[in-house]
Amino acid sequence: MLPDQDGQNTGGGGGAASEDPSVSLLREYLRLKTVHPEPDYDAALGFLGRISEELGLPMKKVEVCSGKVVTILTWTGTNPALKSVLLNSHTDVVPVYQEHWKYDAFAAVKDAEGNIYGRGSQDMKSVTIQYIEAIRRLKAAGKTFPRTLHLTFVPDEEVGGEKGMETFIKHPEFHKLNVGFALDEGLANPTEAFTVFYGERNPWWVIVRCPGSPGHGSRFVENTAAEKLRRVINLFLDFRERERQRLNTSECFTLGDVTTVNMTMVKGGVAYNVVPAEMDVSFDIRIPPTVNLQEFEEQIKAWCKQAGDDITYDFAQKGMNQNTTSTEDSDPWWRAFSTACKSMNMTLKKEIFPAATDSRFIRAAGLPAIGFSPMNHTPILLHDHNEFISESVFLKGIHIYEMLIPALASVPTLATEA
Numbered sequence: 001m002l003p004d005q006d007g008q009n010t011g012g013g014g015g016a017a018s019e020d021p022s023v024s025l026l027r028e029y030l031r032l033k034t035v036h037p038e039p040d041y042d043a044a045l046g047f048l049g050r051i052s053e054e055l056g057l058p059m060k061k062v063e064v065c066s067g068k069v070v071t072i073l074t075w076t077g078t079n080p081a082l083k084s085v086l087l088n089s090h091t092d093v094v095p096v097y098q099e100h101w102k103y104d105a106f107a108a109v110k111d112a113e114g115n116i117y118g119r120g121s122q123d124m125k126s127v128t129i130q131y132i133e134a135i136r137r138l139k140a141a142g143k144t145f146p147r148t149l150h151l152t153f154v155p156d157e158e159v160g161g162e163k164g165m166e167t168f169i170k171h172p173e174f175h176k177l178n179v180g181f182a183l184d185e186g187l188a189n190p191t192e193a194f195t196v197f198y199g200e201r202n203p204w205w206v207i208v209r210c211p212g213s214p215g216h217g218s219r220f221v222e223n224t225a226a227e228k229l230r231r232v233i234n235l236f237l238d239f240r241e242r243e244r245q246r247l248n249t250s251e252c253f254t255l256g257d258v259t260t261v262n263m264t265m266v267k268g269g270v271a272y273n274v275v276p277a278e279m280d281v282s283f284d285i286r287i288p289p290t291v292n293l294q295e296f297e298e299q300i301k302a303w304c305k306q307a308g309d310d311i312t313y314d315f316a317q318k319g320m321n322q323n324t325t326s327t328e329d330s331d332p333w334w335r336a337f338s339t340a341c342k343s344m345n346m347t348l349k350k351e352i353f354p355a356a357t358d359s360r361f362i363r364a365a366g367l368p369a370i371g372f373s374p375m376n377h378t379p380i381l382l383h384d385h386n387e388f389i390s391e392s393v394f395l396k397g398i399h400i401y402e403m404l405i406p407a408l409a410s411v412p413t414l415a416t417e418a
């Protein structure tokens, strides 16, 4: 059977049944080209404006930087004085290598197995539509909850969040939301379990500059940049290997529990026969919240000193916040979240997110945030070729939010709110 490009009438697996409207909505959203480097944010704004009307929820637009709008839909609770629940998602997606995809990455093709292919199908347009569809169903069922729910749709997460959540979190309009707890993106899990993230590793992007004596390429020049560069690379990559071994030798460790180091760029040199006056190397380092950051920077300093004279380093990214969100049963937000999951017989795996999401800005503001994308039995394909989500996993995810949202929006008044 041919894959379904238009999505009007084909059920997953090739049946003749009509497509679930939630699936059609996801596929419509996947077709919007909110892809870097020039995301069509106007298309997303138009789409969200329509959703606001359909759901009967007021929409607010906050332009945090020129052309970068955060959209907020609000379902006011019966006790609006209580702290609210934030359902956050980003509207942008990363670019694709189209030649490596089975289908057009922006056609939202559904194959005969019911797998929906598209950039953002995991990261994180599926989650956006799951929030929307769960709320649509809860409203249609006439439910109300004590706590206010805010859905925020933010730009630029995929390019670091500087003109998105990082700025929005400091904006008066964010403070007006009176947030008590936030949900944001997680990762798929290929097993029966669902992964939940209660913290993130800090990204440190380091450039190490190695100056050296220049000279003719035919000579044994002393004190070259390349010799220093080699020692720097060895010291950083030896540490990488030790951390890799540590991850492999302990069964209870995941990627989020160790420090990764990757050499990502090398620069230097002007001609084949000129010994360069400087060579630079860059590393992408991700550091778990349990590591002492001051001590780690001392280590970097010591490596640079050991590698030779006058070596310096700079940061292009240096996350310093190590806040994590409580996953203790004594925490009312976690209790609400985990109890709802338990009632659906879901197995949860608690982890530190290996990369960086907008949750880091929420946690840095002192607010609890859980990273969760309800995608079990799904390979992790974010930023990868042929990113997909199955129709059935997507639909189950809506049901999961139909249970989670009422639980979170009904967390009893906290001691700090009384």
Ligand SMILES: CSCC[C@H](NC(C)=O)C(=O)O
Pocket: 157, 158, 159, 160, 161, 203, 317, 355, 356, 357
């Ligand atoms: C540090 S800003 C870049 C953010 C990006 N997030 C993801 C999820 O890929 C990353 O971790 O590289």
Ligand SMILES: [Zn+2]
Pocket: 090, 123, 124, 157, 185, 357
């Ligand atoms: Zn994402």
Ligand SMILES: [Zn+2]
Pocket: 094, 123, 158, 382, 383
């Ligand atoms: Zn991403």
